[in-house]
Amino acid sequence: MVLGALAAAAAGLWAWRRWHPASFWYGIGFPMRAALVYLTWRHVASGCGLTRHRRRWRWSLDAVPVVGSAARNAATVVEHKRRMRRVDVERAPRLGVLRPTRLGWRMRVRLHDGQVPADYERAAEGIAHAWRVHSVRVVDVGPGVVTLWATMRDPLTEVTVTPETGELLTVRPGKLENGADWVIDFRTVPHWLIAGATQSGKSNLANVIIKGLAPQPLALVGFDLKGGVEFTPYRPRLSALATTRAECVALLGDLVAELERRMAVCREHGARNVWGLPADLRPVPVVLLVDEVAELFLMADKSEKDEVAKTATALLRVAQLGRAFAVYLIVCGQRIGSDLGPGVTALRAQLSGRVCHRVNDPETATMTLGDMDPAALDAARAIPAETPGVCVTAGQDGSWHRARSVYVGEAGAEQAARDHAHLTPAWAEVTGSSVAVLRPDVPDAA
16 A cells, blocks of 8 residues: 555656646745755855855864774773864855746855855856756846856757737847846847857847847848848848948948937937937837948958948947937847957947857957856857857846747748838838838839
8 A cells, every 4th residue: 555655646746747847846846956955055065165164162072082093992081071162164155045936946145255256156067066957157146145046957948939029129039048038128228249150040030030020110221241142031021221332331321311310309309319209200210130240341452441431430320329319230240350340349339239159260259248257258159059049148137148049930030021011111211311222122012
């Protein structure tokens, strides 16, 4: 009967974990893990070098029999009596209350005197191995405390989300490593730099962004320096498309003039940005997607120097003034380095949102993430080639995360562009420009 009861209990627990893993984790898995963490924390902290020695009063047991090595004497007793004395005691950092999450748990740790959050970042891998979890990250830092986030399994193995959020200028590209949705809000972080080698997932992320922005009342503009092969399939939803540097210069000139016009309207109505204007005066937002930004700055000879300078200056002005006047940038490239000229470095400083996929050269990763946490740079360099879509992103919350974009094929993005072609404003309506040749011909928009 006992064996039968144990077998039935084991089968019930297996079925519970198999068919309803969320409640099993909160009811059985997390309490067991919490007990393990509290019972082993002192040993784990000691092994990871997080403990400190403190002088404490303790009872010393001096009157202990000591057995002689020759075993001739039965015992030799030390004549000193038991007494209080100060001894060195190893103290682990104090743990807070463990709070469960869907993929693990988080907890606050109080720092010892002289400790800094970097000590816990260096020890995170050792703590993860000691607790037998996928990863441990320092996700929050406060005065004298850090928050550790333990993840049981990798949530980026399979990502299934919908890019559309239903909110203006917001798109959901995929998932973060903590299981939360990865959300790009252009009103919070207006400009983004996306780097990635071939087959790293950079083009897929562009597809996700186009699919997520297509149902929204805004204008999409494409700079495709690959001759139009990347963005031409999405032409029903693009208000303008440039495939050469000369066309990019003309489009940027129109955007700079439109920025100045919006600036004058805001000044006239006493608004700091276009979102402070009345609804009937508020202009349509513009999202500019630039593919292969290196092609805008490369020069074959000195005759192209003036054109490159005009492009760099206009693009930098759009980046500097665009946030307040609803013009947003997404700049993509396989290689982004300082050798492309000072224009790239100045532009990079204005792109506060960063996404780095697997890259071929370390300088591109450094240009994308080097001015942030060095651990983010190490995580980007460790992205394996067999995980397309995995990236390191840093944006609106000030911290970096591993993330993965949901797969959206070219057919899905093209279908979204055709379905929402009726929302595409003409380029003349957006900027008042009379240059209509830059608006791609859309024979199938109806």
